[in-house]
Amino acid sequence: MKCISVSALFLSCSLCCQLLVPLILSLCLSLSPSERRQGQHAALAIAAVVIIVGVPLWWRTTETYRAWLPVTQINELAKLQLQLSVDVEVVFARGTLTPEQQKKVPLTQTQDEEHMVDGEDLLMVVEVYIGQRRTAMLRIGAQMRVGRTLKQLLAHLEPRIQQVLQVMSFSHSDITAALSDRVRPSPGNKESLADSMRAFKSSPGYEITFSLLNPDPKSHRLHWDIESAVQNYIQPLLTKLAPVANFSIDSQILYYAMLGVNPRYDSSLSAYTLSADSLAHVINPVEARLGSNAASSNPVLNFLLYVPDAHHSPLYIHDHKKQKVHSNAFHSPRWGGIMVYNVNDFYGPDPVFPMDINISMAKVMGVFLAQLRLLLGVQSSATPPGFVVASCGSAGLADWELDRLMWSRTVENVATATTTITSLAQLLDQIGNIVINDNIAQQVSSTVTSLQLAVAELEAGNLGFALQYSKEAILASERAFFDPSLLHLLYFPDDQKFAIYIPLFLPMCVPILLSLLKMLSEARQRRKEKQAKRD
């Protein structure tokens, strides 16, 4: 607005005194020719100043500053053609191949896979064993043992290896789930939909909160050694997941926090039960009382340990088939998990309240760790029949599971960052009034660079670098998209724009136009007179 007023002021000042004079002179009939010519020169000079100096000045001072964005590169990235490559080493155990066959095995064999392989109905026999690190052992079917040709052997192995790779690295459904922003998953694949809804979206950091709920402090004095439990059980997993995201952990104890649901007494078990349908209503009343870290906007994972009060002990959770749940815990997608810990076993023959109870953290952390794996998207859907997976060990995460997570996170990050800058570019294109500052342009450029590097690393198969570049791309794209200066408040409907400019420019332009028209008509008259004279 200031710019408009400055330029308008200049334009109107440039003619205020001078305009009236030649206008009056030119309108006066009793002017000498030299005075009239002076008037005409003045009008021409003013018109020239207005057009040559005034109009560009007005244009420059009222345009919005828009830094240059690499739109062509963004559009190229938007096509999102990713090439994911996995290096596989196949080691043949001694005795499976004859020496001649060994020599003829092709050293490398690339397989371009674009479609999902339909799962075959294999027999329920253990044929593949997937280990903790990145190895798997395949058992060749019985019919292949006796000398077959190399071709047949390889043909037999290929689909099996593909299947193993799909479990250990990524499959078509995993990638589709990671791209669920852009690609709505096909309705047939309900499992992957459930998986994609359960796990948190990729984020640079997560907050994990462990809460102990003690509704009955008069009866139970609970002691839980959360610090060392976190250090010993949870921290190894989080350290292993460090390339994927940052984690911050805190814990709290809530007293007099009740569940929102009344458990029912089941006389057959002589215990209280929570049915599966009532579990959905447990979380909300508790959530209102949970504290959270107000400093960051990272997603929060809540893990609650509920110790039922003495009157409602023991408390068991029943699943949909009214069976007792072994873990006595449940989780909510994208929120966290709740475990019920019964302490009535600790009551001696003559309980004296309040009782001191030490909670066995190994059992509790076992459940929380399993829920954490599910919520972070580490656990995948059921493995194909015939596969046996080794347990994940003390870190709670096998190497190949980490790889799997990194693949899907990288693809998700790349897709999200691409969508973000594409939509940002489209938005800025559509709305011409938004100011694009230099820092936004710089963020967008760095996003584009990081994305190109991430895509290149994915092609080469360097997972670690690809993930790092994709994280940088996401951070920069979010910063650019959510920059507070990009607010579209400069929306003026066209009629308002006219209403602003007409009172400023119309009174000024009318005299100029009139004087120019007058000069033109006089010139035409003179030409007519000259022609008449000649004739």
Add this chain to the structure above:
Amino acid sequence: RVTRKRSVDKAGQFFGSGHTNNWAVTCTSQFWFNYRHVANTLSVYRSVKRLGIPDSHIVLMLADDMACNHRNPKPATVFSHKNMELNVYGDDVEVDYRGYEVTVENFLRVLTGRLPPSTPRSKRLLSDDRSNILIYLTGHGGNGFLKFQDSEEISNVELADAFEQMWQKRRYNELLFIIDTCQGASMYERFYSPNLMALASSQVGEDSLSHQPDLAIGVHLMDRYTFYLLEFLEDIHPASTTNMNDLFKVCPKSQCVSTPGHRTDLFLRDPGSVLITDFFGSVRKVEITMETINLTSPVEQVEDKPVDGDLQRETHSYVDQLPVSEIIHQKPKQKDWHPPDGFILGLWTLILLVFFKTYGVKHLKHIF
């Protein structure tokens, strides 16, 4: 075979609606005579809290000058019914944006997420692509705009653009937009993003009317559409299965005098299959944890070992106190010289002109 069947059952729970959390954003206008707008918003806020959405997931924008207004005969209360049955202000109202913070700019910033980094969590809309959002706006409106705080306007084009930006960044799964103003239907005419459902209390050219005045308080307490909407919501509890088609029937013309309208063409699911609690409540999806991890290593006791005293002891240091004595006896800062203001110049010009007018120009040489 067994594993596959179980996973289908599990997935069946999810397939009802694709959302995992709920958010609500509410808004209103200021001044004592707009009491009913605040009462509207607070009543909707209350219902939404009752049905389960926690305060951390509600962004309440309220001018908040009713309860403690000098004209309020019952201070610290806001009533929604003329028999003063329900004090909707209560003890646990958590207003996130109050007073002068309720502006069009802040509202659009909350929706699009373009807030300065210093904004706390409670003032942000931290929704993701699986969130169902309910937006309730009330106040004075016209054909294509809504008044904010009686001094600003938000137009339907801006609102539609804001929703489109939310969609681009996948900040919602489904969005329900309810507006209770005059000519409210004009506000949802320009929407063009998918998964939006909109309800308005009146069509273009019609006015939304208020419900009943209260003679003790002296103002109208509530608007008709919201009054009947709340009557409808009172029958909803967290486990109810009422769907959106019933919500569309709320407040027919006979009760509301204006014709409520709704828009569902941008919504992908059939409104008959959408539960009220999908938007107004917060019913969590829950899964039983089937697997656990066997952790056998014993927990190491953290002993209080006096290890090299320096490492264990955290060095606390305090920030230097403000040098109070220096501040008290500080000399005033030298201000930069500015040329005299226009007013001073004009005044001196006037004085000089008057002087020369009266005494003539020949006195000029005495000055210079």
